[in-house]
Amino acid sequence: MENSSVEEEPSHPDENDEGDVFRDDNLRHPQQSSSDIATDTPISHRNHLIDVTKITYPIILSEIFQNTLPLIDLAFVGQLGKDELAAAALATVWFNLWNSTMTGFMTAIDTFLAQSYGANQYDNFGAWTGSSLVVTMLATIIVSGVIAACGPAMHLFGQQPELADAAGEFSYRLIPGLFPFYGFKVFTKYLQSQNKLAPSVIIGIIANGLNALFNWGLIYRVGGGRGLGLMGAAWATSLTRAVQFVLIGLFLYTQKNKLKETWPTIQIENLRWHVIKPFIKLAISGALSISAEAWSFEVTTILSGLLGTVELDAHVICLNMATFLFLSFPFAIGIAASIRVGQLIGELKPVDAQRSTRMSFLLTLVFQIILIAIIVPFKDSLGGLFTSDEDVANLVADIIPIWCVFMIGDSVQAVTGGVLRGLGKQKLCLLLNILGFWVLGVPIGAALTFAAGLGVFGLWWGLVIGIYCTAIIGILILRFRMDWRKEAEKSIKRLSTLTSRSTKHNGIGDIDEIVEEDAASNT
Secondary structure, eight states, X not given: OOOOOOOOOOOOOOGGGTTOXXXXXXXXXXXXXXXXXXXXXXXXXXXXXXXXXXXXXXXXXXXXXXXXXXXXXXXXXXXXXXXXXXXXXXHHHHHHHHHHHHHHHTHHXXXXXXXXXXXXXXXXXXXXXXXXXXXXXXXXXXXXXXXXXXXXXXXHTTOOHHHHHHHHXXXXXXXXXXHHXXXXXXXXXXXXXXXXXXXXXXXXXXXXXXXXXXXXXXXXXXXXXXXXXXXXXXXXXXXXXHHHHHHHHHHHHHTTTTTGGGOOOOOGGGGSHHHHHHHHHHHHHHHHHHHHHHHHHHHHHHHXXXXXXXXXXXXXHHHHHHHHHHHHTHHHHHHHHHHHHHHHHHTTOHHHHHHHHHHHHHHHHHHHHHHHHHHGGGHHHHGGGTOSOHHHHHHHHHHXXXXXXXXXXXXXXXXXXXXXXXXXXXXXXXXXXXXXXXXXXXXXXXXXXXXXXXXXXXXXXXXXXXXXXXXXXXXXXXXXXXXXXXXXXXXXXXXXXXXXXXXXXXXXXXXXXXXXXXXXXXX
């Protein structure tokens, strides 16, 4: 795409944020004047790697802390008995299915905020934050109704009536925490898009401690020492999510003066359909994209259940480990890539966006290789952490090598998705996921499992084939088919839907001149 020689790039610290302990002042701030854009050379690959890494590691920590919250719940519930654990697990699976849809829906926030911030359109940044908060809360109403249907859904799927009813009651008590949970996520994205990454990490640490305390108190101690039992864990989750929202709200309030340029605003005119339509389109594509991936894994779980209890248990254990590590590492790196690429595209730096993309791929591959190097030597003992059944543990050990092959492709696919979301290409993510998981992965896996007689291994080889096809096609599109200059132009049009004050890039100048200077400076 362009010469990869290393150039030195001068640092541009944000003087207004000097002394802000919640910001890494060494991370290059994407605010630039017209003279900066006219004369700057693209940032070197080394510096892009540094920048992406600085964004990535706090996001990884934040995702780990968020993903451990339900594990704490299950650990406490497991002490009550196997029926209580099964009911909580069913409710958690149901929640995770629809939470994946909301996670995809909210990827539109990453696109609009990162590009607005890169474009120095701080008033639009705050307006998009406010509008996205309103839209997210409306979407949460719909999701709440679906979560409430957990009990009937479990009955429909043939679960034992007692377990289905308990799972439904558990899910009801998760609903009060949904609104603060997704509100917290909106404001987390608001801060992350400005490279303010520490608050979500600190709040995550506090939330895990409080969640354990709330579980202990509500399950065992309230009501004169009788406790609420299983339902106490659900209330603990909702209470923890409410506390997270309060904590991030308090942080925003204490930092209001430093955030005044980007302060979230809600304006009726910015919620009109012709204004919010581009956001909704990206949000729906994002929701379908993430759902296409997440739901395909649930289908493989159903298929593994047809093989027997041992195969089902082993598959679920491996899938849970894979999901936790994916959300904690590759998906987190994908979020960082989405933020950084979005900022650079909004800043009209397509060459730098390409370089940042390359370094994001390098970073995720390094992380996955390290994880695999840790996992493989302990593959024979990992199953024992989740079950005392020797047959299940042995089958887990046999699946792990295939899972590790899957991890490499999954990490590349995660970054591909992050970059595409940063570009506002959620629809392309959806098409790739449909191809990889539904056209190839699940059907091939089913054929290998039952027709070829590979058993549960066939399901994993099917996923491997699907994820590698998705990853390879995604890379080829980014490398040979993506018109990065055109995407920079699109970012201006996308952001301008909020206001009609100017067709210029926040006063910076003509798009042709800016992008041509960016490309010419690298030749």
